[in-house]
Amino acid sequence: MYDVLVIGGGAAGFYAAIHIAEKRPNTKIAILERGKDVLNKVKISGGGRCNVTHAEFNPADLSKNYPRGEKELLGPFHTYASGDTVGFFEERGVALKIEEDGRMFPVSNSSQTIIDCFISEADRLGIQIKTLCAVAGIEQIDEEGIKKWKVAVGESFMYCKKLILATGSNPKMWKYIEELGHTIVSPVPSLFTFNIKDERISEIPGVATHAEVKVIPKKNFGKKSSKTKSDVSGLFSEGPLLVTHWGMSGPAILKLSAWGARSLEAYNYQFKIQVNWVPDYHQNGLLELFLKVKQVEKKTVLRTKVLDIPKRLWANLVKAAGIDDTITWPEVSKPQLTSLAEQLTAGIFQVNGKSTFKEEFVTAGGVDLKEINFKTYQSKMLPNLYFAGEIINVDAITGGFNFQNAWTGGYIAANGVVDELNANTY
Template identity: 60%
Template sequence: MNQNFDIIIVGGGAAGFFTAINIVEKKPTLKVAILERAAEVLQKVRISGGGRCNVTHACFEPNELVKFYPRGEKELRGPFHQFCSGDTIEWFEKHGVELKIEEDGRMFPVSNSSQTIIDCFLNATKKLGISVLTVQRVQSIFNPEISGENLWKIETQNESYLTEKLIMATGSNPKIWDLLQTYGHAIINPVPSLFTFNIKDSRIKELPGVSAQVSVKVKDTKLTSTGPLLITHWGMSGPAILKLSAWGARILHDKNYQFSIFVNWLNDVDTKEAEQLLKDLKQNQAKKLVAKKSPFELTNRLWESLVLASGISIETKWADLSKVQIQNLAGQLTNASFQVNGKSTFKDEFVTAGGIDLKEINFKTMESKLHRNLYFAGEIVNIDAITGGFNFQNAWTSGFILANAI
């Protein structure tokens, strides 16, 4: 027996819920269902931002906001002029959730709990009469243009559904991409986008938890990044590394995650300048031990490690530094080479570069250019961003535009 709905949304994540709520708020007469393959909805929302849910970012200018998207920069410009971070704040406030801005621009619920966002969505769907159907794993989709019917038909393992409009909000689900490929949609091959670098190196082995403001570049590429870098038990993480992983998603995948990086621990000081600074210190701090105290904005532990790596012993005084030792230390400070062997997923926030080819989507409506009444929201399309609330902003914006169009 077929269950009939005006609109079916496949995917019970952030994009799916936001889209459903906005549609029914604008047109309460529509009968809308969300199909979710798991037993629980909004799982990614639950774990995002370390369980606090990084809802959006305090970047309110659409032309600036698009610069955080390695894939989708051009396509999102129009949509962000319709629904940007400021609109997100207003939307959540209207729905009883107050957001706050942290120092780095990330925005979280004041409650510091992702449960607040989940409750907001669940309460809204309940109030609006949206059917949330779990354990509905989509097996097949029948297109009305091909089946000769006037409705889309969706079959799960135990039910079948009919709907006039079908919205796919399944994130990076390979099975759904495969299904859409059979309908002629091109899928840009998915690769991981947010990940940390695995590095075994004696210079950082004893320093997990140490961070520094750095610039990093990947050898033999144009990939560069600046920002905080965090040393971890397995290598390097933090915004500077995650930015590189997002912008370099395809390049680093093609290198099989085996490559070299150069870290400038002094961020914007070059090697020549560093040498001069060290020569000045040799004069001014002649009697002091080099390794004892960091003269730069680096922790003493990191400084000591770089001093030792330059062939300078722990007992060496500034006055006794040779020309070669000064050159070595300047090199370690501004151009330290590290070998990356593999990657680790960043926390549980798995983001992929890849998905529906952007050329096949009308970004004024989020409708497929190939099939009428087929729409896309969120990460199912080939759009992804660096960490900081930007991937969620794409989900909200696409959901809003879609709801308006419908």
Template identity: 60%
Template sequence: MNQKFDIIIVGGGAAGFFTAINIVEKNPKLKVAILERGAEVLQKVRISGGGRCNVTHACFEPNELVKFYPRGEKELRGPFHQFCSGDTIEWFEKHGVELKIEEDGRMFPVSNSSQTIIDCFLKATQKLGISVLTGQAVQSIFNPEISGENHWKIETQNENYLVGKLILATGSNPKIWEMLQQQGHAVVNPVPSLFTFNIKDARIAALPGVATPVSVKVKDTKLTSSGPLLITHWGMSGPAILKLSAWGARILHDKNYQFTIFVNWLNDVDTEEAEQLLKDLKQEHAKKTVAKKSPFEVNNRLWESLVLASNIPVETKWADLSKTQIQNLANQLTNSVFQVNGKSTFKEEFVTAGGIDLKEINFKTMESKLHKNLYFAGEIVNIDAITGGFNFQNAWTSGFILANAI
């Protein structure tokens, strides 16, 4: 027996729910369903932002906002002029969820719980009469242009659906990408984005938990990044590293995650300047022990570790530093070389670079350029962002534009 709907959205995540709610709010007569393959909806929303849900980012200028997207920067400019972070705040406020801005610009519900966002979405779908159908893994999609019918046909393992307009909001789901390739769509091969670096190195082995602002670059590439770096049990994480992993997703994948990085612990001070600063300190602190206290904004334990790595014994006084030791230390501070050997997933917030080729989508409507009445929302397309609420903003914006178009 075929179940009929005006619109079906495949994927019960952030993009799917936001799209469905916006469609029915604008057009209450439409019969709309969300199909979710799992037993639960909105699972990624639940765990995002450490269970707090990083809804968006306090960057309100579309031309600035697009700079946080390694893939999709050009394509999102128009959409962000229609629905940007400020519109997101307003939308959630209208739906009873107040957001707050944290120091680093990330925005969370005032409740500090992702459950607030989930409840907001579930309440809205109930109120609007949107069917949320779980345990519906799509097995095949039949295109009306091929079958000669005037509707899309979707088969799950236990149901058949007929639908006028089909929206795919399935994130990084290889099975759906495969089905789209059979319909002639090009899929950019997915590779991981947003990951941390595995590094075994005596200088940082005893320092998990130490965080400090740095600049980092990857040897033999143009990849650079700056921001807080966090030393972990397995190597390095924090915004500086995650940004590098997003911008370098393809390059680092091609290197099989074996590469060399240079870390400047003094951020924007170069080696020559550092050498001069150390010479001045040698005069100023002649009688003090070098390793004892960091004269820079570098954590004391990290400072001691870099001093020892510069062949300066732990009891050495500033006055006794040789020219070579000063050069060594200036190098360690501004140009520390680390070998990266593999990656680790960042929390559960797995993001991929890859998806539907952006050339095949009309970004004024989010409709496929190849097939009528087929639309995309969220991460199914080849768009991804660095960490900080930007991937969700792409979900909200694409959902809003799609709902408007429909």
């Protein structure tokens, strides 16, 4: 009989186990991982550097980075947030650094530093790590009026007083939880890039610039979608935009994909976006600028980039506006300049599908938040059952926020478990 079984050898699972063992020495704890290695997502995060958290230290502002979970996480972030995460790692000799965009990484620039820290702590605290332990079922049993857990692993069973589920976006585990009576919000992808085939961007992969992007609402969903109509009005994002071989990526697109995860899934990922490549301008203001340039500039429009955008992007948008590469500013017509201003501030692009953002696959969906007590991360329906990490219906934009959800959930679940173990005699 274990005091605590943690199913899932990822960020949230390790964080919870370590904090339980620290607060309550001699607690019998095991982490069960279905794969042969633990902490795989930590390893590949941030291109192998591990984007540990984000330098947003105000709980209210921090919670605004969660399309699902903003309201529910506000309280937990007042208990445990980014500053606490920094303290945890620094106390264990892992220094973190803040990059220009607020993302935080280990100074070593290696996710292995974080993995080594967790493995070392688990070893020091006597936490058992059991790999290749695929869970085949979960059952709550009653022994003399005390609720305990029976976990099927292969052909055998393991028993525990407290069970923490930290398995991330695992459909099989969601099925088991649903069978226990919980509601699972159906998962859809979040954090994805847009597939776009368009002459304006097809030959310039690697070009990056600051832009505004918004989704244009559809009147109809089309025959393929069986989903109900979803409102995308107000679905807007601003930030760095990266042109790729398959379309568009970068923080501006990823934020849009996160906030619009369910709406865009309802569109079957077939929709249009409007891009303003020069957010400091609107169409009429930009036309006024062009008309002033026309009065003084003698070179060709193509060769005179009057805005702070990449040269190759400017050239493609000039061409898209119907301005030949030999046309000079004195020769260019007002309708052509109007068209150029429109291409720059309100260009329409058709999105046909999505692609996963590197290896950082995130889903919107999971255990219904209404069924979780966020003071302890314990199930409101089943005593002695706790959740942490992406298994619940919480997801974030890119930038270290998904890991912070794991750290906060793991820490608070650990406290909940410790308080319960201390209060009960078995």
